[in-house]
Amino acid sequence: MPDAQILVLDxxxxxxxxxxxxxxxxxxxxxxxxxxxxxxxxxWVEHDPxxxxxxxxxxxxxxxxxxxxxxxxxxxxxxxxRETVVAWDRGSGAPLARAIVWQDRRTxxxxxxxxxxGHEAAVQAATGLVLDPYFSATKMRWLLDHDAAVAAAxxxxxxxxxxxxxxxxxxxxxAVLSDAGNASRTSLLPLxxxxxxxxxxxxxxxxxxxxxxxxxxxxxxxxxKPQWLGAAVPLAALAGDQQAATIxxxxxxxxxxxxxxxxxxxxxxxxxxxxxxxxxRLLGTVLYQLGGERHYALEGSxxxxxxxxxxLRDAMGLIAEPxxxxxxxxxxxxxxxxxxxxxxxxxxxxxxxxxxxxAITGMSFAxxxxxxxxxxxxxxxxxxxxxAEAFAGDGAGWTALRxxxxxxxxxxxxxxxxxxxxxxVERPDGIETTALGAAMLAGLGAGLFGSLAxxxxxxxxxxxxxxxxxxxxxxxxxxxxxxxxxxxx
Numbered sequence: 001m002p003d004a005q006i007l008v009l010d011x012x013x014x015x016x017x018x019x020x021x022x023x024x025x026x027x028x029x030x031x032x033x034x035x036x037x038x039x040x041x042x043x044w045v046e047h048d049p050x051x052x053x054x055x056x057x058x059x060x061x062x063x064x065x066x067x068x069x070x071x072x073x074x075x076x077x078x079x080x081x082r083e084t085v086v087a088w089d090r091g092s093g094a095p096l097a098r099a100i101v102w103q104d105r106r107t108x109x110x111x112x113x114x115x116x117x118g119h120e121a122a123v124q125a126a127t128g129l130v131l132d133p134y135f136s137a138t139k140m141r142w143l144l145d146h147d148a149a150v151a152a153a154x155x156x157x158x159x160x161x162x163x164x165x166x167x168x169x170x171x172x173x174x175a176v177l178s179d180a181g182n183a184s185r186t187s188l189l190p191l192x193x194x195x196x197x198x199x200x201x202x203x204x205x206x207x208x209x210x211x212x213x214x215x216x217x218x219x220x221x222x223x224x225k226p227q228w229l230g231a232a233v234p235l236a237a238l239a240g241d242q243q244a245a246t247i248x249x250x251x252x253x254x255x256x257x258x259x260x261x262x263x264x265x266x267x268x269x270x271x272x273x274x275x276x277x278x279x280x281r282l283l284g285t286v287l288y289q290l291g292g293e294r295h296y297a298l299e300g301s302x303x304x305x306x307x308x309x310x311x312l313r314d315a316m317g318l319i320a321e322p323x324x325x326x327x328x329x330x331x332x333x334x335x336x337x338x339x340x341x342x343x344x345x346x347x348x349x350x351x352x353x354x355x356x357x358x359a360i361t362g363m364s365f366a367x368x369x370x371x372x373x374x375x376x377x378x379x380x381x382x383x384x385x386x387x388a389e390a391f392a393g394d395g396a397g398w399t400a401l402r403x404x405x406x407x408x409x410x411x412x413x414x415x416x417x418x419x420x421x422x423x424x425v426e427r428p429d430g431i432e433t434t435a436l437g438a439a440m441l442a443g444l445g446a447g448l449f450g451s452l453a454x455x456x457x458x459x460x461x462x463x464x465x466x467x468x469x470x471x472x473x474x475x476x477x478x479x480x481x482x483x484x485x486x487x488x489x
Contacts, residue, residue: 004074006442007063007233008435009056011080011164012241013101013263014310016052018059019432020067021439023074023448025459027430031062038098043105043345049086049095052164053171057228070231076172076224077237077442079244079434080164082185085139087150088167090160090176096149099164100139103264103303103345107138108354114138119203126190126200128276128284130352134301136163136186137204144205154207161210165238172235173222176212179238180289183214191275191284191296217243217288218445236445241434242266243287246297248437249402249428250456257391257398259384259417260434261407264348265305267387268297269396280390281350288441288452298396300349300387304342304358306407308376311344318369326412329374336371337362339485340379350390353489361485377413381420382482388421400424402463404433411466419470420478429462436460 004023010016017032033055038046064070083102088095100106111131114120120131129135140161143150153159160170163186166178183189188200188211201208215221217239224233239247242260246268249258254272259265268287276284276298287297309322319325339361341347346354360372388398400423408414408427418425430436440455449455 004448005067005072006439006446006448007060007073007076008438008442009060009076009078009168010241010435010438011052011056011078011168013081013103016055016059017435018063019435019439020063021436021459023443023458025436025461027432029063029066031059031066033059045101045103046098047084047101049088049099049167052086052099053168056168060229064229070229070233073233074448075234075236075442075446077239077438077445078165078168078235079239079241079438080168080182082163082182082240082242083134083136084164085136085143086162086164086167087143087147087153088160088170089153089158091158093171096153096159097143097147100142102134104139105133105346105354107133107142110138110141111354114203123187123200123203125277126197127184127187128191128278129185129187130281130283132352133354134303134348137188137200137206141205154210157209159207159210160212161206162212165240166212169222169235169238172224172228174225175222177215177221177238178212179217180214180294181217181243181286182238182240184286185240189214191286194292216290216292218290218441220445234446237438237441239288239438239441242268242299243285243297244437244441245404245434246270246287246437247440247452247456248433248435249404250460251402252452252456255396256402257400258402258404261305261380261403261405261413263305263307265302265380265383265405267300267384267391269391271296271298271396278390278394280393281352282390282394283349290444298391298394300390302383302387303345303348305380306405307344308342308379309407312373312376318373322407323410325373325377326410328370329377329412332368332370332374335375335378336367337364337481338367338371338375339481340372340375341485341489342376342379343489350386351486356489359485359489361488362481377410378416378478380407380413381416382479384417385420385479398423400426402426404428414466418466418468420475422468422475424468425466426463427466428460429464
């Protein structure tokens, strides 16, 4: 069994990767291609669905070619950027419009109208989600209202609406599916309900007939058509990237917590079989569903993390590469009083202020680019601290935090998180835990493992631990500056 191969498609926001794992967790091959980001108006973010598909197919074929062909693959798993919406024609398979990305804020007015009409409490009680443009349902309604091709397909009964895993699974297999974890991010699936809810679909104006079948996160879901990879291969796992990362980190017991620092930052705490309800504007979500049984998570979402480093590089020219940020941060004793609130796409949990815009405060003639870059990294710990306070308020306080994602490779930031949260921070040697979690699910779905715990024991690697060392007085002073800057946005 250690030589069995599991192919993972990690369809992210800025790139798509395919990774081939063995059943003992060794990474045999990886292929990666960038995804074009489209910004047609301020606050709008779009992807080309055909590019998402062609890029996915290309990296899958590259990984297969590097490891001896599709005949040796036991299963395929997909992890995907969540909440992004794709509309396509069920008959032709052609996309009907650009995908609306999770970062997009165009439906803020629609969300405000629903909130003003008094719907948020009922929506949150049913779905675990607040009314915010982040989630999929208002994006689906926007496409129906503003795109003639989408509206025509709906009238003809040909429309399919889904998130990215649904779109890619359709292109690979021909089946219209959505796993329970991704479905729970649409605002159309009650956390305690088996499938889509007619009342929620009516509230948001989304035709239930356009949605795919809600399925488990692992199992014999469908077969990939042999034309794509050279042989029919089982599609055995579907999971949103953050749920997959939680599994990849081994957060399989209630109370275990992980944070992924990628384009955004996402903290999930395993809540077991208990449906989570937050009094501090955190989110309840399906962590995974197996055999029709659900496990849940409490989640806090930060919209801007690694994308802040990209902005410092591409728009501001302050760094040549994100990896330069650690050296610059360490080159100065502190941020020189500079505070960055990185609300480039509004503020996520626990604030939920879609109208907020980024701010840099505290600069003087003594400010250098090192101070600004350090302040950008410090913002990661400050944002995470606000989430930690909200989790504690909901009875899910942290005793340790497991981190992953591209930014987590930054040792300076990892230590800063430990210092500001005042808890140990653990980072696996291999930070590709999203793909690893999808591989664990796929291995389980293909029968290579008997449980997720068994899969994690077989595939996990070593970890590094960062322990707090900052004096409380310094920590509290930094947090005071952060909260002052937040209050003055």
